[in-house]
Amino acid sequence: MSAKTRLTPGDTIGILGGGQLGRMLAQSAASLGLKSHIYCPDANSPAFDVSASYTVAPYEDTDALNRFANSVSVVTYEFENVPGETAAHLNAKIPVRPGVKALEVSQDRLFEKQFLSNAGVAIAGFAEINSQDDLEAALKGFGGQGVLKTRRFGYDGKGQLMIRKAEDTANAFEKLGAVPAVLEDLIPFECEVSVIVARDLDGTCASYDIARNHHENHILKTSTVPAGVSSRTAETARTMAEQIVSGLDYIGVMGVEMFLVRDGNGERLLVNEVAPRVHNSGHWTQDACLTSQFDQHIRAVAGWPLGAASRHSDVIMENLIGFDADDWQSILKDPAARLHLYGKSETREGRKMGHVNRITDKTA
């Protein structure tokens, strides 16, 4: 049970979390001849249908965690909010990849920004906020504008407050819940872009092409590749992504979200946040690359070498959110489209039900 564990076909990968990401990881593991054991508190998890075994138990159930650890060769996770104690408990018994450090950094926006800053990648200015006084002092440094975000548990636009003018500032710390927070400098950006990067046990990195992301209601709607950025920007994105995973001694796939800024200084990138897992903005790799992000993550956490991250087609990935998935029949009629559905039994507003990749001949 060493940090250098390498799996053999037939071995089992433990996956914490049974949503669509765990499901697609389990599907890739099976294609590579590995078994999956999904651990999830939700008895109705879509990943269970495609994995050799599963456990339904709370993340705090140490007996269940012990049995889980004994049944697998390595553990990975589909979400960054794995409780720290769960990860530590498992990590004492068995390799947890991408790693406990990556979880700690990505679970806390302050730690994340401090790490990114130390790793030498460009990020927006930020300040630690523990009170309304902290906030008012920090805003002075940012021209009175900024985004106030909780340090923990924010996602899809939740746990955020935009401050553009003086009225927004009053009681803002209270409004956010009076919890530890960070203030980010408000940078006018053209769009969000992202890079899916992988790093293997030997430290080799592979980055996919940069994608341009479009959000609706704070949820990713489309990812488009090529992203329409200069080759210099694309190269910078790749370099920054690889600096980040190398700095974390990371094993697996990471999603690195960045802002594309175009101003008097030309085109530049600021890293916004990182996700220590396969990422929604990387679903396009399933149909435009030989090695999908899911295959790549499984290869890395298995201690195997990475596959090529090169792309054979242009692609637009569209998320099917909530009742979007009711359009499955018209999607099936589009010959350029590949439909992916997650097998969720209940459609709910805002719920990610599937996605579709539309590919065309490679142009750039």
Next chain:
Amino acid sequence: MSAKTRLTPGDTIGILGGGQLGRMLAQSAASLGLKSHIYCPDANSPAFDVSASYTVAPYEDTDALNRFANSVSVVTYEFENVPGETAAHLNAKIPVRPGVKALEVSQDRLFEKQFLSNAGVAIAGFAEINSQDDLEAALKGFGGQGVLKTRRFGYDGKGQLMIRKAEDTANAFEKLGAVPAVLEDLIPFECEVSVIVARDLDGTCASYDIARNHHENHILKTSTVPAGVSSRTAETARTMAEQIVSGLDYIGVMGVEMFLVRDGNGERLLVNEVAPRVHNSGHWTQDACLTSQFDQHIRAVAGWPLGAASRHSDVIMENLIGFDADDWQSILKDPAARLHLYGKSETREGRKMGHVNRITDKTA
């Protein structure tokens, strides 16, 4: 429970057979938001690991078959030797696709040749053989040479006898087991090629590009696309494949094996045999096409429209037979390779353990 049944995401497809083909069908079904129920007598079937449910029972167990039929919306199969009574029993309750007629034709070489001949596609000469006398009479018509094959249960070179000279003829019918047989004219061919064709519930057909197949020890070793045939030959292959599936009112994917003959009459094709299922020589579609043959078959048997069968890359598929699969580590190091392993617990000589697709930029 009509012949026109169309599934909805969340519905279940029943699959007879739990080998690698059933496994890859179940994986495609899951990607499309459908569940699978595998029915197989072998408790150790690799498809079970990736399907929502499974039944271990003999194909003759009518109680188990009834429960199976009640739990699924449509039934398909991964192998052509489904017992006729099993297919008929299920078909009385629920649509069986590609269909009972396709099974009858493909289970008997004589019926197959008669059907192909009537469908208007080119095949080698053949004769029905029920005795040594029949054989000797027929050989006279074929210049004393031919291939004697059992009508039923032949595969991978089994159930065949090559007759090239007079000594081969003596007792040949006895040697083959004195079972109903056919004699095929011995045609010198350059190689075997194959076309994977699909047909949907509305009669629309889609054919993949023709593949050039190379066998070792009578087992498929590689399939290469493009196949290096003229565009006219490629078009003929496609036309013949679509005539065959249309003639059978077929629903699903079929593998059509042909001989490529180059002689004084130029380049031509003779259909050798058909497989009413996804086919080993179509595994290249997983990584060189947006719609794999497995996705395509699931779409068809679900009553959904077909996806595009177009190809985005050149590809060589290599079967990993027996201990070939021990090379998984070197395959993983090849950036152009995608490894597929079937999760079989025991490696045996001649057993299909996996395959690898190696893709390159599209040239033709």
